Amino acid sequence: MARILLTGANGFVGKVLQRRLLKSNHEVVGTVASPPASAELECDYQVMNICDRAQVEAVIQRVKPTHLVHLAAVSNVAVSFKQPLLTWHANVIGTLNLMEELKAHAPECFTLFVSSSEVYGESFKSGQLLDENATCVPMNPYAASKLAAEHAVMQYLRQGMPGVVVRPFNHIGPGQSADFVTASFARQIAWIEAGLQPPVLKVGNLDASRDFLNVHDVCEAYAMLLDANRDQLEHRMYNIASGKSRQIRSVLQALLAEATVPIIVQTDPDRLRPSDIPLAAGANARIKEAVGWVPTTPLAQTVRDILDYWRGQALLEPPD
Structure with a gap:
């Protein structure tokens, strides 16, 4: 211990x-x-x-x-x-x-x-x-x-x-601030479902691709590194990454698939920040070799958990 x-x-x-x-x-x-x-x-x-x-x-x-x-x-x-x-x-x-x-x-x-x-x-x-x-x-x-x-x-x-x-790399899950893109989408969906917002979900740039991870998978990687024998850790630097990228658009589509009401997606110029980085993803061979870590949580489960979290929040507080 x-x-x-x-x-x-x-x-x-x-x-x-x-x-x-x-x-x-x-x-x-x-x-x-x-x-x-x-x-x-x-x-x-x-x-x-x-x-x-x-x-x-x-x-x-x-x-x-x-x-x-x-x-x-x-x-x-x-x-x-x-x-x-x-x-x-x-x-x-x-x-x-x-x-x-x-x-x-x-x-x-x-x-x-x-x-x-x-x-x-x-x-x-x-x-x-x-x-x-x-x-x-x-x-x-x-x-x-x-x-x-x-x-x-x-x-x-x-x-x-x-x-x-x-x-x-980008880790997401219940409890993350709505300043981050996935939580922002989920919060808006939850507010729409609760009748606290018109059925319009405002978005920015959906074309960028990112390496999305469930926060529980990231924490599992940390725990495995902490529990490892020192001779297992040949290196001093480790990516925590899935090894693949997803368009932000696909994450939004996964969230919308869980919505219980029709929702219109609308581009908001104030949120539109054309990305200098169209794709950001990392290789994970080093940590996989060191401690056997790979992410295991499906995106569908991750977005469901995030949306359920924000549905709970919608019952507790009014929209901004």
């Missing part, structure tokens, strides 16, 4: 991951920026601002983790353009604070640093599945800060601290 410190435990992925780790009987201590509602966390938690070095030191000393999963970050691309200083400070300095305190107080702690497929950026323009050796050319402050944080973590790994960096 591991003693796992999970930053960002109250986020979309954090909530799913804590349940997955507790299922394996690990001891999990989550960190949150502010005290959560009592029902939101199933694990023990500590209030910690990763940008506050003293708070980080206190938590590391108190928990003495055997493993760290670092999810906490400014992860919204739009926010990263509006608040670049906040993004860089949280994503880079926050990560450095954690690594410095681990080095000082828990140097044998295994770090799983969660980066992002966004770091590949312009390399996706090749139209090929990208593996971990592809050149990283970030196209936004979020991606650039994540790449910088990767380099920072790698310096500690080169000094002998154990750990890996993962680059997950």
Whole structure:
């Protein structure tokens, strides 16, 4: 049994991951920026601002983790353009604070640093599945800060601290913010079904293709990497990817197939952001070889779960 410190435990992925780790009987201590509602966390938690070095030191000393999963970050691309200083400070300095305190107080702690497929950026323009050796050319402050944080973590790994960096591709599921495309579609469908919105679903660019994953499959990959023997992990960098792409249009069609009322799809100029990257998908041979991970959840099940989540939300709150 591991003693796992999970930053960002109250986020979309954090909530799913804590349940997955507790299922394996690990001891999990989550960190949150502010005290959560009592029902939101199933694990023990500590209030910690990763940008506050003293708070980080206190938590590391108190928990003495055997493993760290670092999810906490400014992860919204739009926010990263509006608040670049906040993004860089949280994503880079926050990560450095954690690594410095681990080095000082828990140097044998295994770090799983969660980066992002966004770091590949312009390399996706090749139209090929990208593996971990592809050149990283970030196209936004979020991606650039994540790449910088990767380099920072790698310096500690080169000094002998154990750990890996993962680059997950687009993961979706219940509880994700409606700022993200699949959740936005599902929320609108749920609101239409509930009579809270006219039967018109507004969309942006549907032609782009992305490597979509169920959040539970992504968390399974993290858990398998944490449970792996150190000699299984020949590499320090792993894509979390399905190895194939889907048009955003096909995800919308899968959601519409679950709708209970007729819906008109309408392009909204305000949402139309012609993509510089028509296709973004990753190769997963490395993680498959290391720990045997492959995604297993069908898209139909994923979209059904997302839509059911938003149907529940429609009963609780009015539309914006």
